[in-house]
Amino acid sequence: MPHDHHDDDHAHALLPPDPALRVKALETILTEKGLIDPAALDEIIDTYENRIGPRNGAHVVARAWSDPAFRTALLEDATAVVSELGYYGRQGEHMVAVENTDDVHNMVVCTLCSCYPWPLLGIPPGWYKSDAYRARAVREPRKVLADFGVTLPKDTAVRVWDSTAEVRYLVIPQRPAGTEGMDEAALMDLVTRDSMIGTGLALKP
Amino acid sequence: MTRVHDMGGRYGDGAVIPEPETEVFHADWHPRALAVTLACGSLGQWNIDTSRHARERLAPMDYAAFSYYEKWMAGLADMLVDKGVLTPEELASGHAAGSSPLADRKMTADAVAGVLARGGPADRPAQIAVAFSAGDKVRTRRHAHNAFVDGGHTRLPDYAAGSVGRIVRLHGHHVLPDAAAHGLGDRPEPLYAVAFAASELWARPEHPRDEVVLDLWQSYLEPAS
Numbered sequence: 001m002p003h004d005h006h007d008d009d010h011a012h013a014l015l016p017p018d019p020a021l022r023v024k025a026l027e028t029i030l031t032e033k034g035l036i037d038p039a040a041l042d043e044i045i046d047t048y049e050n051r052i053g054p055r056n057g058a059h060v061v062a063r064a065w066s067d068p069a070f071r072t073a074l075l076e077d078a079t080a081v082v083s084e085l086g087y088y089g090r091q092g093e094h095m096v097a098v099e100n101t102d103d104v105h106n107m108v109v110c111t112l113c114s115c116y117p118w119p120l121l122g123i124p125p126g127w128y129k130s131d132a133y134r135a136r137a138v139r140e141p142r143k144v145l146a147d148f149g150v151t152l153p154k155d156t157a158v159r160v161w162d163s164t165a166e167v168r169y170l171v172i173p174q175r176p177a178g179t180e181g182m183d184e185a186a187l188m189d190l191v192t193r194d195s196m197i198g199t200g201l202a203l204k205p
Numbered sequence: 206m207t208r209v210h211d212m213g214g215r216y217g218d219g220a221v222i223p224e225p226e227t228e229v230f231h232a233d234w235h236p237r238a239l240a241v242t243l244a245c246g247s248l249g250q251w252n253i254d255t256s257r258h259a260r261e262r263l264a265p266m267d268y269a270a271f272s273y274y275e276k277w278m279a280g281l282a283d284m285l286v287d288k289g290v291l292t293p294e295e296l297a298s299g300h301a302a303g304s305s306p307l308a309d310r311k312m313t314a315d316a317v318a319g320v321l322a323r324g325g326p327a328d329r330p331a332q333i334a335v336a337f338s339a340g341d342k343v344r345t346r347r348h349a350h351n352a353f354v355d356g357g358h359t360r361l362p363d364y365a366a367g368s369v370g371r372i373v374r375l376h377g378h379h380v381l382p383d384a385a386a387h388g389l390g391d392r393p394e395p396l397y398a399v400a401f402a403a404s405e406l407w408a409r410p411e412h413p414r415d416e417v418v419l420d421l422w423q424s425y426l427e428p429a430s
Contacts, residue, residue: 001355010264011286012279014296019275020234025299026282027241029291032301034308035248041240043317049229049236090324094376111213111362113257114273123229123239129273132218138364139214142411147221157414162213164360165396165420166327167376193226
């Protein structure tokens with residue numbers, strides 16, 4: 001069997017060790033080489049800093065809460081449904097929506113790297129990428145939930161989704177009591193990013 | 206034996222620290238690192254599996270010490286040299302020695318929106334028959350290893366190796382990362398969501414009804430009773 005021969009050559013060590021200088025050096029070399037365009041970098045950053053974020057996911061959840069036909073379609077084929085709202089894209093090519101109920105609480109992790117549904121939730125938060133979350137979420141999800149101040153009823157099962165492939169999961173949190181009659185925009189404000197990862201619950205009105 | 210990135214179930218990492226939704230990047234260089242990496246993807250010299258493996262094969266000491274975007278930068282630099290896009294001399298000097306023949310593939314500012322919106326779907330036309338259906342019991346490979354390359358990339362985490370689970374659903378036929386990361390082609394296989402009882406995976410599960418669901422390729426699985 002061939003061996004992965006790359007283990008000994010780590011070219012990155014040739015760059016400055018300080019991360020800010022390391023990025024700067026790579027950007028300089030690649031720009032001089034004609035391989036990257038600094039204006040394109042600005043455009044990518046603006047996209048993830050200002051245009052794509054968890055309000056997209058909140059829109060999907062609020063609509064699922066308000067529109068039963070939409071909810072059914074979302075649970076059936078999330079990729080098609082979120083695409084229609086314009087939320088298809090990089091790291092969201094294969095979407096599955098999972099719904100929290102009294103019986104089961106869903107929570108999403110990527111233990112092997114930090115896979116995350118970018119078009120719906122934006123760039124993953126620091127804790128999602130942390131060793132602590134990646135290591136612990138699968139073995140002791142309830143203790144991790146406690147770190148977020150969340151305690152589940154004792155009969156509720158936890159189902160943790162480890163994103164090991166290119167499928168990305170969106171948690172549909174439970175709709176809070178006392179929200180009857182609220183419109184989609186008002187409901188969106190109750191849907192936190194963490195509630196769509198499963199480390200939080202939707203806010204109470 | 207897998208690599209240092211395969212940390213699911215590990216002990217000793219401490220608390221998870223929540224943060225507000227408004228914090229997207231934590232240092233000025235983070236967005237640059239993200240953008241440089243995405244822009245280089247357009248050069249077409251690697252796929253997502255290659256780039257994951259580049260981060261995973263960092264020395265364990267580096268992997269543990271580097272923050273998320275430091276891993277990205279190190280993996281990117283290693284791939285750029287490995288694929289012959291940059292030379293070690295260029296990395297060491299901090300400057301390019303001439304322009305690149307790949308320059309015509311450079312991602313331009315007006316192409317960014319389209320590239321991000323198109324993404325890179327991993328599903329492919331079916332080439333092999335679907336072996337399992339929802340409810341079937343399956344056992345994962347005893348060792349979380351790459352079947353083609355010793356020490357190569359795989360998406361079966363060690364904590365779920367040799368375990369019995371239940372097929373939840375078929376996602377379709379997806380590129381096999383174990384092959385694609387090593388230039389061995391897409392080799393698409395049926396990809397399933399497979400549920401494992403927490404008690405199958407852990408010595409002390411938190412709750413008798415808890416489950417962990419993983420997305421696993423057909424060749425990782427065999428029938429179980």
